[in-house]
Amino acid sequence: xxxxxxxxSIDVEPGTTILQAARMIGGDLVPPAMCYxxxxxxxxxxxxxxxxxxxxxxxxxxxPMPKLMASCVTGCxxxxxxxxxxSDRVTEARKSVTEFLxxxxxxxxxxxxxAGECDLQNLSFEHGNPKSRFIEEKRTFEPExxxxxxxxxxxxxxxxxxxxxxxxxxxxxxVHGVLDRGDHANISTGISKAIDNEFSGNMxxxxxxxxxxxxxxxxxxxxxxNKPYNAHRExxxxxxxxxxxVWMFGGEIQRVTGRKDEYxxxxxxxxxxxxxxxxxxNDWVIEGPREFEKDSVINQNNYVQxxxxxxxxxxxxxxLGRDIDxxxxxxxxxxxxxxxxxx
Amino acid sequence: xxxxxYKQEINMTEALMNRINELxxxxxxxxxxxxxxxxxxxxxxxxxxxxxxxxxDKVAEILNIKPIEVYEVVTFYTMYNQKPIGKYMFEFCQTSxxxxxxxxxxxxxxxxxxxxxxxxxxxDGMFTIAGVECLGACGYAPMMQLGDFYKEKLTEEKIDQLIxxxxxxxxxxxxx
Amino acid sequence: MSKKILLDKxxxxxxxxxxxxxxxxxxxxxxKALKTLTPDEVVEEVKKSGLRGRxxxxxxxxMKWSFIDKKSGRPRHLVxxxxxxxxxxxxxxxxxxxxPHLLIEGMITSSFALGANLSYIYIRGEYMWVFKILERAIAxxxxxxxxGKNILGTGYDLELHVHCGAGAYICxxxxxxxESLEGKRGNPRxxxxxxxxxxxxxxxTVVNNVETISAVPWIINNSGDxxxxxxxxxxxxxxxxSASGHIKNxxxxxxxxxxxxDEFMNSDEYLGGMSxxxxxxxxxxxxxxxxxxxxxxxxxTANGEDRLMTYESLSDGGFATGSMLGSGxxxxxxxxxxxxxxxxxxxxxxxxxxxxxCTPCREGTxxxxxxxxxxxxxxxxxxxxxxxxSIQSKIEGNTICPLGDAASWPxxxxxxxxxxxFEYHVRFPEKIKHRDHFVAEPFSQVKHLVGKQTx
Numbered sequence: 009x010x011x012x013x014x015x016x017s018i019d020v021e022p023g024t025t026i027l028q029a030a031r032m033i034g035g036d037l038v039p040p041a042m043c044y045x046x047x048x049x050x051x052x053x054x055x056x057x058x059x060x061x062x063x064x065x066x067x068x069x070x071x072p073m074p075k076l077m078a079s080c081v082t083g084c085x086x087x088x089x090x091x092x093x094x095s096d097r098v099t100e101a102r103k104s105v106t107e108f109l110x111x112x113x114x115x116x117x118x119x120x121x122x123a124g125e126c127d128l129q130n131l132s133f134e135h136g137n138p139k140s141r142f143i144e145e146k147r148t149f150e151p152e153x154x155x156x157x158x159x160x161x162x163x164x165x166x167x168x169x170x171x172x173x174x175x176x177x178x179x180x181x182x183v184h185g186v187l188d189r190g191d192h193a194n195i196s197t198g199i200s201k202a203i204d205n206e207f208s209g210n211m212x213x214x215x216x217x218x219x220x221x222x223x224x225x226x227x228x229x230x231x232x233x234n235k236p237y238n239a240h241r242e243x244x245x246x247x248x249x250x251x252x253x254v255w256m257f258g259g260e261i262q263r264v265t266g267r268k269d270e271y272x273x274x275x276x277x278x279x280x281x282x283x284x285x286x287x288x289x290n291d292w293v294i295e296g297p298r299e300f301e302k303d304s305v306i307n308q309n310n311y312v313q314x315x316x317x318x319x320x321x322x323x324x325x326x327x328l329g330r331d332i333d334x335x336x337x338x339x340x341x342x343x344x345x346x347x348x349x350x351x
Numbered sequence: 352x353x354x355x356x357y358k359q360e361i362n363m364t365e366a367l368m369n370r371i372n373e374l375x376x377x378x379x380x381x382x383x384x385x386x387x388x389x390x391x392x393x394x395x396x397x398x399x400x401x402x403x404x405x406x407x408d409k410v411a412e413i414l415n416i417k418p419i420e421v422y423e424v425v426t427f428y429t430m431y432n433q434k435p436i437g438k439y440m441f442e443f444c445q446t447s448x449x450x451x452x453x454x455x456x457x458x459x460x461x462x463x464x465x466x467x468x469x470x471x472x473x474x475d476g477m478f479t480i481a482g483v484e485c486l487g488a489c490g491y492a493p494m495m496q497l498g499d500f501y502k503e504k505l506t507e508e509k510i511d512q513l514i515x516x517x518x519x520x521x522x523x524x525x526x527x
Numbered sequence: 528m529s530k531k532i533l534l535d536k537x538x539x540x541x542x543x544x545x546x547x548x549x550x551x552x553x554x555x556x557x558x559k560a561l562k563t564l565t566p567d568e569v570v571e572e573v574k575k576s577g578l579r580g581r582x583x584x585x586x587x588x589x590m591k592w593s594f595i596d597k598k599s600g601r602p603r604h605l606v607x608x609x610x611x612x613x614x615x616x617x618x619x620x621x622x623x624x625x626x627p628h629l630l631i632e633g634m635i636t637s638s639f640a641l642g643a644n645l646s647y648i649y650i651r652g653e654y655m656w657v658f659k660i661l662e663r664a665i666a667x668x669x670x671x672x673x674x675g676k677n678i679l680g681t682g683y684d685l686e687l688h689v690h691c692g693a694g695a696y697i698c699x700x701x702x703x704x705x706e707s708l709e710g711k712r713g714n715p716r717x718x719x720x721x722x723x724x725x726x727x728x729x730x731x732t733v734v735n736n737v738e739t740i741s742a743v744p745w746i747i748n749n750s751g752d753x754x755x756x757x758x759x760x761x762x763x764x765x766x767x768x769s770a771s772g773h774i775k776n777x778x779x780x781x782x783x784x785x786x787x788x789d790e791f792m793n794s795d796e797y798l799g800g801m802s803x804x805x806x807x808x809x810x811x812x813x814x815x816x817x818x819x820x821x822x823x824x825x826x827x828t829a830n831g832e833d834r835l836m837t838y839e840s841l842s843d844g845g846f847a848t849g850s851m852l853g854s855g856x857x858x859x860x861x862x863x864x865x866x867x868x869x870x871x872x873x874x875x876x877x878x879x880x881x882x883x884x885c886t887p888c889r890e891g892t893x894x895x896x897x898x899x900x901x902x903x904x905x906x907x908x909x910x911x912x913x914x915x916x917s918i919q920s921k922i923e924g925n926t927i928c929p930l931g932d933a934a935s936w937p938x939x940x941x942x943x944x945x946x947x948x949f950e951y952h953v954r955f956p957e958k959i960k961h962r963d964h965f966v967a968e969p970f971s972q973v974k975h976l977v978g979k980q981t982x
Binding site for chain 3: 052053054055057075076078081083101107108109112142144147166186188189191192193
C-alpha cells in the first residue's frame with residue numbers, strides 16, 4: 009500500500025497507522041504523540057496532538073476526510089494522501105490542543121524532575137503560545153501517596169492513560185486507574201494504596217510529563233546534568249530484559265531508566281529491582297555513552313554547535329520600573345541610555 | 352487524589368444476593384462485569400443509598416473483577432454516592448428548561464426552608480439537597496428526583512407537602 | 528388530526544399492560560416478520576421506509592442495519608439507546624412509560640431482522656421506575672411466548688434484557704453506551720471499528736434510539752412504502768417532539784414531518800402559543816446541542832420560505848441562519864430569558880458531562896463554562912466574547928466523539944445571533960446583577976444602550 013505524507017511516499021503493510029507510516033519516513037512530518045505508545049495495546053486517540061488532514065482517503069475512495077484524524081489510530085489506505093506539518097489546519101489544531109493541555113497545567117517546569125525530557129515541554133516549544141489566554145483559577149488535586157518509589161503529581165497529568173495500560177498489560181493486578189470524570193478525572197488508586205508490583209516503575213518511563221517521576225531520583229539533579237550510559241546486568245526477574253540506561257553524575261548512578269528511542273518510547277520494559285535497587289556502578293556492565301538527540305536539552309550542554317547570540321527583548325513596561333528605582337537610590341541625575349521621558 | 356474514608360455496615364441479605372444473581376444472569380457467563388452498573392444500584396439501594404469502599408470491594412468480589420474496576424465506575428457515574436447522605440435526597444434538575452420555569456427560585460426556597468445549602472445534608476440526616484443536570488422531564492418543569500421517582504411541576508406548596516410527607520414517613524423511595 | 532403511528536393508541540385505557548396492548552393489535556409485526564418474512568426482507572422494508580435515526584444524528588436506520596457484519600459468524604446484538612439525556616428531550620421516556628410493549632415489540636422484530644439472539648435496552652439510571660416498568664413488560668412478553676427459545680415455533684431465539692445506566696449523558700453516544708453496558712466507564716471508543724463490526728463484547732452490534740425501534744412495528748405491519756408516503760421528502764414518517772420552555776402546552780407530541788413550525792408553535796392542537804403575554808425571543812429546535820435561533824429565523828428561513836419541521840428545513844441556511852432537528856427537543860424562550868445565562872447553563876451541562884478522555888473537550892468545556900459564568904455575573908471582559916468564539920472553534924471537530932461539537936455549537940450560535948446581549952453583559956455589569964435581569968427589563972428595551980457605550 010502506498011501512502012503519501014506531506015508529499016513523501018512510502019510503501020506500508022496493511023494495518024499500518026498514519027503515525028507509524030510517518031515515523032517510517034521520519035523527520036519533521038512526524039506528528040507529535042502524547043498518548044500513543046507503540047508498545048502498549050489500546051493506547052492513542054485521546055490527546056489529539058497527532059491530528060492530521062487526510063486530503064485523499066484512498067485510491068478507491070479519493071474523497072478527503074472532512075475532519076482532522078488522529079494519525080495514531082487511523083489506518084493507512086492504498087493511495088491515501090495526508091497533510092501533516094504542511095497543513096495550516098493541522099498546525100492550528102495542534103496549537104489548540106497544546107493550549108488546552110497547558111491551561112490547567114501548573115507550568116512548574118523549574119521544579120519538575122521531568123523538565124528537559126518532557127514531551128509536553130517539547131510540544132509547547134513547537135506549538136505553544138508564550139502568552140496564556142486563561143485567566144481562571146487552575147484546577148488542582150489533593151496529593152496522593154502511591155508508595156516509596158513513584159511520585160504522583162496529578163496536577164501535571166494529561167490523562168494519556170499509558171500508566172493504566174502498563175499496569176493492565178505488564179502486571180496481573182492493576183490497583184490504579186482513572187477515577188472521576190471530565191476535567192476532574194484523575195489517576196488514583198482510590199484508596200491511597202502503594203503501587204508496588206515488580207513492573208510498576210515503567211509507569212514513570214511511559215509518562216510523557218512529570219506526573220509520575222522516580223522518587224529515588226527526586227530533586228537529585230536536572231536531567232541535563234546527568235550523563236546517560238547504556239548498561240545491562242543479569243537480571244533474574246522474569247520478564248525483565250536487564251538492559252537499561254543509567255544516568256550518572258560523576259561516578260554515581262543517580263537514576264536508572266529503560267532505554268528510550270527517538271520517540272521517547274522504551275525499547276523494552278525493565279523491573280523495579282533494576283530501576284530502584286541497583287544504583288551501584290558495580291551492579292552494571294556499562295556499554296558506553298548514549299547518543300544524544302540533536303535537539304535535546306542534554307545535548308545543549310555539549311556546546312558543539314555554533315551558538316546564536318541571545319537577544320533579550322525586555323518589555324517596555326518592565327524598564328519603567330527602573331526609572332522609579334533610579335530615583336529611589338538618588339541616581340536621578342545620571343541619565344539612562346534610551347529613556348528620556350522623566351529626565 | 353486522596354479520598355476521605357467513611358465507615359458503613361454491610362449487610363448482603365439473601366434477597367439482595369438473589370436479585371444480584373438474577374441481574375448477573377442477564378449477561379453471558381463470561382461477561383459478569385457487565386452487570387456492574389445494575390448491581391451497584393441494587394447494593395446502594397439496600398445500604399442507605401451510598402457505597403463505601405468496603406461495599407465496592409464486596410461488589411468486585413461478587414463479580415470477580417478488580418476493586419479498581421469498581422472504583423473507576425463508581426466515580427464516573429453521578430448516581431453512586433460515595434459518602435453517607437440524607438435519607439431523602441432531593442435532586443433538583445437545574446438545566447436550562449427547568450430554570451426557565453423557576454427551578455432556581457425553588458432550589459433557593461428549599462434551601463432556606465431546610466436551612467442547608469445545595470450539596471449539604473441536614474444535621475438529623477433526614478434530607479440532602481442537590482442540583483443535578485437534566486433529568487429528562489423538561490416539559491414538566493420544575494422537577495426533582497426523589498428515590499426511584501420524579502416529582503414534577505413543583506411549586507413551593509408541593510415542596511412543603513413533600514417535606515411534611517418525608518417527615519411522616521409517607522414517601523416510597525424504591526420501586527421493589 | 529394528523530397521522531399518528533407511535534401514539535395512536537396512547538389513550539386506550541390500560542395500554543400499558545400486555546393484555547390490552549395485545550388486544551389492540553400488539554405484537555402483530557412479530558408474527559408477520561417471523562412467520563412470513565426473512566430477516567433481509569425486514570431490513571429491506573425499513574430501508575424503503577426512509578426511517579432516519581431518531582436519536583439526533585438522523586442517519587437512515589435501514590442503512591445502519593445493513594452494515595452489520597454477518598460474515599464473521601460472531602453473535603450479533605441489538606441495543607436500544609434509551610439513555611435519553613439531551614436537555615430538552617423527554618420523548619423516549621414517554622413512550623416507554625406509557626406504551627412499553629411497543630418498544631419490546633420493535634426490539635423483537637428488529638432483532639429478528641439483524642439476526643440477534645441477545646438484545647438489550649440501555650436506559651438511563653434516573654428513569655429507574657421506567658426500568659422497572661420495562662422489566663415487568665419483558666417478563667409479560669416472555670410469559671406470553673414472544674421471547675425466549677423457539678419463538679412462535681419458528682426456531683428463532685431471543686433474550687431481551689433491560690440494563691440501567693447511572694447518570695452520564697455521554698452514555699447516549701453509542702460506543703460509550705456499549706462500554707457502559709460492559710460495566711465500564713462511559714468513555715466513547717475510537718472509531719473505526721464501528722459497532723456494526725465490533726460493538727458489544729467485540730460482537731457486531733446495532734444501537735438504535737427508542738423512537739426508531741418503536742416505529743418498526745408499524746413499518747412491518749404496513750409497509751416501508753406506506754411509511755415513506757408520510758412526511759415530506761427525505762424526512763419520512765412521524766417524529767416525536769418534546770416541547771418545553773415558555774409555551775402554553777408543554778409535553779410530547781407526535782407530528783407528521785413537514786408540519787410548519789408556525790402551526791406547531793401556535794395551533795391549539797400542539798403548543799398553543801406562548802405561556803404568557805411575553806413575546807417569543809428564541810428557540811432551540813432539537814435539544815441543547817443544536818444552534819439556538821432568534822425570533823426572526825423561527826417561522827421563516829433566511830430566504831423567506833416557511834420553516835418546516837423536517838430535517839432539511841430546520842437546517843436550511845446551515846449554521847449561519849439554520850439549526851437542526853436533532854432529537855426533537857423543542858425549547859422555546861420568551862423575552863424574560865437571558866441568552867447568556869442559558870448558554871452558560873448549557874456550557875455547565877457539557878462541562879459536567881464531558882467524560883474527560885480527550886483533551887479539547889476535557890479542558891475546553893470547563894474553560895467555556897468559566898468564561899460564560901464570569902460574563903453572566905458581571906465580570907466579563909470585552910475580549911472574552913472573541914475568546915469564547917475561539918475556544919469553541921478549537922473544540923469543534925477535534926474530539927473523539929460528538930460531545931465536543933455539542934458543547935461548541937450552542938456557544939457559537941448564541942454569539943452569532945445574540946452578540947449584543949453578550950456585549951450588554953460585559954458593558955453593564957450593574958444591570959445584570961440579578962439573575963432575573965430580563966424579567967423586569969427585557970433586552971429589547973435596553974438594547975440601544977449597547978451601541979452607545981464605547982469601550
